[in-house]
Amino acid sequence: MEINEPFAYNDQPVHNRVVFFILILILFFLSFVRISHTDVPIVADKLFLITIASSTAFLVWLLGTLFTRSVSFPRSAILYGATFVYLSQLLATVTSASRGASFWGSMFDSDNLIFSTIILLLIFLSSVVFQSLSRIAMAYLALFAGLFVLFVSQLINLFVGKNYNLLGTWYDLGVIFGLALLVSLVFIELSPKRAFYRKLGWIVFGFSSISLVFINFSLVWLIVGFGALFIALYSYWLGPGGRGRAVVSVLVVGVSVACLVFGRPNAPISRLVNKIIPTPTEIRPSWAGTYALTVSSLKKNPIFGAGPGLFSREWVKYKDVSINKTDYWSIDFSAGVGYLPSKVLTSGILGTLALLTFLILIFKQGIFLLKKLSEPTFEDAQVLATIVATFYLWIVAIFYVPNPTTLAFSAIFTGLLIATFASKELTDNLLISSSVHHKLKIVITILSVLFFLGTSAVMYEYGRNYVALWTFRDSVVYAQNGDINKAIDYAKRTLSLDTRDIYHRHASDVYLLALAKEVSSIDPNSPRARETFIKLFGDAVAEAKSAVEDDETNYLNYLALGSVYESVVTLGIEGAYEQARLAYKTAGTLNPTSPTIPFQLARLELANKNIQNAVQYLNESISLKSNYAPAYILASQIALGGGDLPTAIKTTELAVLSDPNNFTYFFQLGYLRYKNKDYRLALESFNRTLALNKDYANARYFLGLTYAKIGKITEAVFELESVLKSNPGNKEVQMILEKVKVGSTSFDI
Incomplete structure (x- = not known):
């Protein structure tokens, strides 16, 4: 390798070396590793891995501070800006209408205080342990290796016909391969010709380019195009030595423009890609929709915002009624047009100022560092790659909602940017040591112990939450398969691990299913039926009320409570109608346009x-x-x-x-037309029903009756015999068939 600086592990504390190793593992494994390959959402796996790995790294660092009685970190405006952002998220959580949702999140999204803490930790730890160019080089090697494994896994899935990836959504793949392409481009343009990382860059450039063409994400092509143009200008005009090696960058700019033009819907590239891999569609609110929603929300919560994780609550409360005309009217979006614009709504004016400060500092420091580059060496290529990667990832966060993996990479590369200043000796480290300030010994010890206990508690609780997700999934599967007793058992296990409102709602639904099953299988007037009804109905009500108590801002909890009471209104249960009406009305105030x-x-x-x-x-x-x-x-x-x-x-x-496209509606229309003796139109409706669902026996049965009514006996016999084949021994169908065969239509149906 062309790295001149040795891997100076011995001059680093042991805990720093361990933290460095953990972060390298994150960069390598995070893009392609899953804990399971079941129907547990990928985002939940990634959040769990990021949280546990980052927390472990922080615990190791804390243990090191306990032994060394000292804390050292770079004097960096970016690090201070990141802390400002975190404090704004903390205040937004404290003032949130649903502190639990803002603190923990939902296991499916990254807008919560816990994940904000993880982002800050990754920035901090990366800035501390990557303060040498050799270590930064290892970071890129780990990233490239992990993305190569991801690429190979996608190829395998393509050949076996699986539209599935290990990272997240289809466009998340585009974002991460866009990062790989730009970083590899820097190494190709600026590294010496025979340098290892230049050769590696060509490999990464190859598989990331192929991936981007097939993913066909216009936003990534746009950002990559501008990024490649910047690299080309730097390499050709600003690059010291005047080597002018910008051919590859110019080529990428051209390819980006071509993909933007010919990759639009129904354009040549788009049609070709869809023949090979049908591209899934991702729907997000528009800039105009996000802006209007944010303005409406900030009128009520101007300083601190609605609170992390509560974008969906504000969406259903303030969305324009015109959204109901679209196909996605029923989606409760958890974010707006981009990750950072969504933060404006959830963290208010203070959070917006913090984010703007943070971004300005990143771009200001990056440009400052860019001016310090002197010649096209591998070391300068590393620095430029770090600048480009950091800029790219945070720009993506403005225009898109990246998954947790991409956000974790954003944090690590931000830390690398800070660490680069230290490695170039453009800043120093702030050392807080009890050997210098003896009075700080107790303070450092107490704070380290508190942080250690707090982090351990979060890891333990997050682990329980993740296990709860599995038991919740099992409960849902058992309920769908009709095994209600096991569904209840696993619902209880879930709630013993995690008491989120979604789990209470599910438990309430399962108890209602059990109630319907038990009451239908025994004498409704028996004492056992009465006892069963009281217990199961009481359990269903209790769980729905617990959901409301857990999060009073979620209209779904009130709908769940209302549906429980509604289920017994016809039985004349006192107060059921009033309680159901109150719950539904409350849901209506939280979601007025539904x-x-x-x-x-x-x-x-x-x-x-x-x-x-x-x-x-x-x-x-x-x-x-x-x-x-x-x-x-x-x-x-x-x-x-x-x-x-x-x-x-x-x-x-x-x-x-x-x-x-709803076959049951066509069947109902056909039935009503049949009852109205409008047999020609009824025939049309039943045929349409069977075109949508050829196995719908009721439609085929009435189609046979309709044919008989209009005198088409042969067709009627064929349809009725088909029904009898799928329902052998059905006496009613046999009786009707015998009448039809002799030309009789004297059946009162």
């Missing part, structure tokens, strides 16, 4: 035999979303119950127009 909530209220009123109120709520639901099919279906049922068959048909037709 058509689902007035629809739920309409169902509740119908259960309570308040037909007029039910119709009013259905009209409200349709006014919020004119193509909300469930509202039309319920309106059809109300009309049919009142004997108004023409209105029932008309509203069902509206439901079919609103959701033309």
